């Protein structure tokens with residue numbers, strides 16, 4: 617793993633693991649500075665809204681239809697031709713297999729046609745490295761990844777060196793927000809609508825459980841909270857606007873309490889494993905856009921003397937700039953790409969982490 621002699625890399629990134637069709641061009645200078653030259657994200661929200669969640673077949677078909685145009689737009693925005701690139705990076709997993717195949721095969725075709733290196737990448741690694749692009753955050757840091765498919769605390773020790781300290785044993789946090797929204801009759805995607813409703817509500821009206829709070833380690837659980845919320849909602853049906861706001865606020869307060877507790881516990885796990893406190897806590901994933909969560913984490917980090925880094929919401933959510941950037945970081949670190957890497961629905965970032973047997977997400981992004 618010898619780093620290549622310092623040089624700049626410009627990569628095309630492609631992201632199709634869930635319901636965003638995305639392409640971006642990013643340059644990494646020899647000194648490690650990153651520049652996003654273009655960043656196109658086409659959301660499929662409308663295609664899935666009627667179903668209250670992402671339908672894998674619809675997602676795959678929508679990626680096929682949109683991807684060529686999205687890539688063309690990303691190149692045009694960056695004022696680049698394929699021949700100006702140093703490589704093509706694409707998400708190979710984890711995610712919905714149909715969409716992954718569309719993105720990876722398209723990247724493979726472009727790489728073969730232009731004789732460029734192909735970099736199949738782990739989507740979680742791209743989330744993990746975003747802070748080095750947006751904030752030049754120094755390693756090692758603690759990553760809190762909270763999205764619709766993932767809820768993890770990961771020690772990011774270096775490019776290609778990740779240790780999972782905790783994960784959810786059932787639902788992902790974003791999934792819990794989405795299910796809460798559905799239960800309360802709020803529109804898809806649930807997270808932002810629950811946050812909006814919660815702003816008008818009383819977070820103390822319903823005493824909802826805080827699963828795993830205070831338990832050693834840094835694992836999460838949200839299914840008990842979801843069930844408790846459902847029972848309260850059923851007991852108060854039909855729900856008034858105030859009931860919905862109070863339930864949303866009570867759910868959000870409980871969820872954030874759990875995240876803060878698990879994150880604090882992960883500071884100790886991190887120190888034990890890495891030998892020092894993290895330089896920073898980095899939030900990533902769609903739920904990191906939640907302002908109440910950001911405020912709570914800001915306080916938590918201030919009290920612990922650790923910097924809190926929250927990249928712009930657009931780069932916390934799924935995008936292709938993070939894919940291109942992760943590819944460039946790997947090239948700069950001298951990590952050889954594996955062009956034969958297949959698309960993988962499941963792909964843990966830390967291969968040594970214990971599998972959560974008998975529990976955990978059964979969904980496509982588990």
Ligand code: KG4
Nearest residue numbers: 763764765790807808901902903906933934
């Ligand atoms: O990272 P992301 O764009 O896609 C993946 O799931 O990989 O995350 C989407 C998730 C959804 O569950 C959405 O409801 C949630 O992030 N989300 C939020 C907020 N904005 C998005 N959850 C809570 N509060 C928000 N403001």
Ligand code: ZN
Nearest residue numbers: 763901933934
């Ligand atoms: Zn994601």
